[in-house]
Amino acid sequence: MSRVRRGRRSWWWRYPLALAMIGFALLPVLWVVSASLNPAKTLVGASLLPENPGFVNYDDLINHPSYPYETWLWNSIKITVISVSLTVMITTLAGYALSRFRFAGKKAFMTGILILNVFPAVLSIIALFGMMQQIGTQISWLGLDTHGGLIAIYVSFGMGINVLLVKAYIDRLPRELDESALVDGATYGQVFRKIVFPLIRPIIVTVSVLQFFAVYGDFVIARVMLRSTDNLTVMVGLLLFQTQRFEQDWGVITAGAVLASLPVLLLYIPVQKYVISGLTSGSVKE
Amino acid sequence: MLTKDQRVPTSLYVRTALITVAFAVGALWLVRALLLDGLVMLASVVSAVTIFLLLVYLRRRYSAMRWMAIGVVFAALFGVYPILFNIYIGFTNMGNGHLFSKEQSIERLESEQYLPEGSSTFEWKGYQSADGYAIVLIDADPPRFVSESGADETVELDPNGEPPATIDDYRVMAPNQVLPIIDSLADLDFGDPDAPVRIQSFRAAAASQQRYRYDADLDAVIDLSNGVPHQAKEGSWVGPDGGELVPGFISVVGADNFDRFLSNDNLRTPLLRVVVWNFAFAFFSVALSFLVGLGVSMLFDDLPGRRIIRALLIVPYPIPVLVSVLIWRSMLNPDLGTIGEFLAAIFGSSPQFFLDPMWTRIALIVVNIYLSYPYFYVVTSGALRVIPEEQYDAAEVDGAGPWQRFRYITFPQLTVIVMPLLIASFSFNFNNFNLVYIFNNGNPPMADTIIPVGQTDILISFIYKLAFVTSGASDYGLGAAISVALFVVVGSITWFQIRATRALEAR
Numbered sequence: 001m002s003r004v005r006r007g008r009r010s011w012w013w014r015y016p017l018a019l020a021m022i023g024f025a026l027l028p029v030l031w032v033v034s035a036s037l038n039p040a041k042t043l044v045g046a047s048l049l050p051e052n053p054g055f056v057n058y059d060d061l062i063n064h065p066s067y068p069y070e071t072w073l074w075n076s077i078k079i080t081v082i083s084v085s086l087t088v089m090i091t092t093l094a095g096y097a098l099s100r101f102r103f104a105g106k107k108a109f110m111t112g113i114l115i116l117n118v119f120p121a122v123l124s125i126i127a128l129f130g131m132m133q134q135i136g137t138q139i140s141w142l143g144l145d146t147h148g149g150l151i152a153i154y155v156s157f158g159m160g161i162n163v164l165l166v167k168a169y170i171d172r173l174p175r176e177l178d179e180s181a182l183v184d185g186a187t188y189g190q191v192f193r194k195i196v197f198p199l200i201r202p203i204i205v206t207v208s209v210l211q212f213f214a215v216y217g218d219f220v221i222a223r224v225m226l227r228s229t230d231n232l233t234v235m236v237g238l239l240l241f242q243t244q245r246f247e248q249d250w251g252v253i254t255a256g257a258v259l260a261s262l263p264v265l266l267l268y269i270p271v272q273k274y275v276i277s278g279l280t281s282g283s284v285k286e
Numbered sequence: 287m288l289t290k291d292q293r294v295p296t297s298l299y300v301r302t303a304l305i306t307v308a309f310a311v312g313a314l315w316l317v318r319a320l321l322l323d324g325l326v327m328l329a330s331v332v333s334a335v336t337i338f339l340l341l342v343y344l345r346r347r348y349s350a351m352r353w354m355a356i357g358v359v360f361a362a363l364f365g366v367y368p369i370l371f372n373i374y375i376g377f378t379n380m381g382n383g384h385l386f387s388k389e390q391s392i393e394r395l396e397s398e399q400y401l402p403e404g405s406s407t408f409e410w411k412g413y414q415s416a417d418g419y420a421i422v423l424i425d426a427d428p429p430r431f432v433s434e435s436g437a438d439e440t441v442e443l444d445p446n447g448e449p450p451a452t453i454d455d456y457r458v459m460a461p462n463q464v465l466p467i468i469d470s471l472a473d474l475d476f477g478d479p480d481a482p483v484r485i486q487s488f489r490a491a492a493a494s495q496q497r498y499r500y501d502a503d504l505d506a507v508i509d510l511s512n513g514v515p516h517q518a519k520e521g522s523w524v525g526p527d528g529g530e531l532v533p534g535f536i537s538v539v540g541a542d543n544f545d546r547f548l549s550n551d552n553l554r555t556p557l558l559r560v561v562v563w564n565f566a567f568a569f570f571s572v573a574l575s576f577l578v579g580l581g582v583s584m585l586f587d588d589l590p591g592r593r594i595i596r597a598l599l600i601v602p603y604p605i606p607v608l609v610s611v612l613i614w615r616s617m618l619n620p621d622l623g624t625i626g627e628f629l630a631a632i633f634g635s636s637p638q639f640f641l642d643p644m645w646t647r648i649a650l651i652v653v654n655i656y657l658s659y660p661y662f663y664v665v666t667s668g669a670l671r672v673i674p675e676e677q678y679d680a681a682e683v684d685g686a687g688p689w690q691r692f693r694y695i696t697f698p699q700l701t702v703i704v705m706p707l708l709i710a711s712f713s714f715n716f717n718n719f720n721l722v723y724i725f726n727n728g729n730p731p732m733a734d735t736i737i738p739v740g741q742t743d744i745l746i747s748f749i750y751k752l753a754f755v756t757s758g759a760s761d762y763g764l765g766a767a768i769s770v771a772l773f774v775v776v777g778s779i780t781w782f783q784i785r786a787t788r789a790l791e792a793r
Contacts (some may be wrong), residue, residue, distance in 0.1 A: 011589055011590075014586065014589055015589070017585060017586075018585070018589065018595050021582060021599060022598045022599060024656065025598060025599050025601050025656075025660075026598060026601060027617075028602075028613040028617065029601060029605070029613075031613060031617060031624060032609070090356055090357040090360065091357070093353045093356075093357070094353060094357045096353060097351075097353030098354070101350040101353075102350075103348075103350035103351065109354070112361075113361075116365045118713075118777065118780045119369060119773060119776060119777075120714075120717060121368075122717060122719050122746055123369075123372075123717065123769055123772055123773060123776065124369055124371075124372045124769070125750065125769075126375060126749070126753050126762050126765050126766045126769060127367075127369070127371040127372035127375055128364070128368045129753075129754075129762075130371065130762065131328065131367065131368055131371055133385070134320075134323075134325050134328055137323060137390070138316060138319050138323075139316070152360065152363070152364050155360050156364035156365045157364070157365065159357055159360065159361060160361075163357065213604070213606075217606040217607055217608065219608055219720070220750075235606065238608060238609075238612070239608060239724065242612055253612070257609045257612055257613070260606065260608075260609060261605050261606055261609050264604050264606060265604055265605070268604035272600075275604075276664050
């Protein structure tokens with residue numbers, strides 16, 4: 001329950017305020033959806049309720065002569081799903097080991113993760129660019145303008161905080177659960193697969209969603225790493241689209257923006273609870 | 287006699303040995319290739335990672351690390367190495383025309399061909415097969431067949447002067463087959479790799495020769511067409527007349543890049559202005575988003591209907607930042623956007639949100655509040671629940687009004703709880719490239735500067751401009767040097783954060 005002191009505080013004047021705040025939150029969303037349904041296509045004189053709403057813009061977007069929107073969307077989904085899967089695999093294995101094993105260098109390792117976590121990828125963007133260009137001369141699928149290279153960067157930078165989240169979660173599971181299985185002759189691998197992994201599903205959902213948001217929403221790294229039109233992610237494509245045809249193709253751009261947001265929204269709604277718990281972890285220990 | 291149980295480890299040993307050898311050979315090949323290209327740093331980090339993996343998987347002592355090995359490899363290659371490499375780049379001249387190692391630059395120059403003066407050109411006809419392309423030089427004496435794979439043989443023309451339709455596996459191509467691929471054909475070398483024949487135009491092909499050769503004794507690249515040496519000097523191949531060959535190479539220039547923005551007024555002044563705005567932007571973004579989020583959770587969390595209010599107010603959170611900023615960008619457009627029109631209707635004219643630096647800054651912070659308040663709303667509404675109810679009751683008994691209760695109970699306790707998050711958010715916003723770049727690309731531009739920099743640029747977007755936008759004059763060295771400064775700022779902020787967290791835990 002929240003700090004309820006009902007009856008003591010008057011509340012009616014807070015409704016208009018809430019309404020104003022909801023307007024601030026929703027206006028942009030309503031506006032973009034309405035613009036995407038407006039066949040007039042331009043920004044000029046756009047009103048919130050379009051005349052003759054329809055899906056013309058969406059048609060034009062899918063059949064756009066020079067921008068392969070579907071390919072971009074597919075690229076984004078592919079890159080995101082692979083990055084998230086790798087991140088979950090790496091962070092759960094490492095989180096389990098960090099939580100349950102004692103080994104030399106563990107403390108240094110944890111400090112290393114913390115330090116690495118401090119410097120976001122964008123700070124090293126020049127070095128990442130130079131490095132990918134160098135690697136590409138030897139390993140072609142990992143160089144510039146490849147999805148392999150981009151995924152490697154996302155996975156590396158998504159690890160830090162997520163390993164710590166998983167470790168903290170496993171720390172809270174009673175040790176007796178896995179220890180009794182070990183006594184019964186199970187290997188660590190079996191304990192991890194059969195006991196630990198099913199128990200940590202909530203944190204896996206949190207980690208997946210946060211990483212999904214980060215990777216799917218990124219455009220700066222993708223912008224620097226990817227070159228050819230067919231290789232772009234939907235965020236980079238959208239940005240390109242709007243810088244080149246901001247006013248003429250406004251309707252198509254908004255249709256693109258709405259479609260690009262859909263995967264995130266569809267994912268977000270069922271798992272809201274986990275995301276919020278992920279956001280608050282660290283601030284409030286309940 | 288071996289029992290069945292004892293044989294299993296033997297096969298396991300064999301398998302382990304095979305995998306180890308295959309892995310080690312692959313890694314060695316990669317390291318060798320990198321070294322041949324002069325990429326010493328990359329070769330060392332690949333070696334280190336290889337040794338680490340071998341140790342961890344072969345020695346039982348390090349078995350706990352097996353669970354983390356893949357993660358460590360990723361982090362080392364794409365997390366730690368870029369940071370070190372970035373620092374290194376800060377001390378080099380890397381940039382446009384200096385993108386390669388010396389070895390790579392030599393390799394590229396030596397692969398350049400030229401057409402010696404007085405060499406004759408030939409009429410050609412294209413052929414293709416599963417192995418690739420070939421051409422026949424019809425008016426050579428005698429007519430020759432030269433292929434991409436290096437073949438060079440004479441051919442007989444028929445009485446009409448036409449070459450055969452098929453030669454070995456190759457079939458002649460019609461002009462309409464040649465036309466669409468003429469550009470890719472022009473990139474191919476036909477015949478002897480040392481003096482290959484190249485296509486000059488739709489009609490003509492000619493034998494070309496190697497243009498440059500590196501002389502290790504002189505440490506210079508010789509232009510074989512005229513014998514002029516180009517001396518290696520600070521990352522460039524400099525000829526006697528001062529002309530440089532392209533591409534040059536990366537070379538260490540010491541602290542020059544740092545010197546440049548410390549001693550050069552043309553760089554220092556804009557950089558200082560960027561830094562001041564960068565701190566202001568991060569501070570106001572965090573402070574105002576936090577206050578809005580806190581206000582929302584204090585005012586609406588105990589209203590009847592709060593579930594719906596809460597669900598609606600969190601809506602901006604999952605929308606991709608790019609999409610939200612694009613929407614705001616268009617709504618604020620003074621001539622076309624909804625808000626622009628609305629303000630114009632009330633005040634007669636709309637502020638120039640993209641041209642006037644002050645209004646651009648205000649708009650940036652408002653948009654950032656939109657993006658960030660849901661986070662602080664969620665966080666503060668969780669944190670408020672932790673403050674014990676009794677304290678409020680006691681305060682009320684003592685006659686404290688709502689403001690005093692907030693001032694002396696809620697605010698101090700809350701800030702302590704969320705301080706680490708506030709600092710983390712400050713650090714995030716200090717590098718909030720996405721918002722600044724999408725909203726107005728750091729513009730409006732600063733006047734009287736020799737470098738491209740805008741009045742709303744923050745350090746990271748400034749670095750991006752230096753490195754990736756200035757067409758033809760990308761300066762990675764300078765950008766990387768500024769990133770190093772950014773590492774220091776971000777590092778210090780985090781140090782404060784860790785101390786704040788410790789202080790909180792000590793309570």
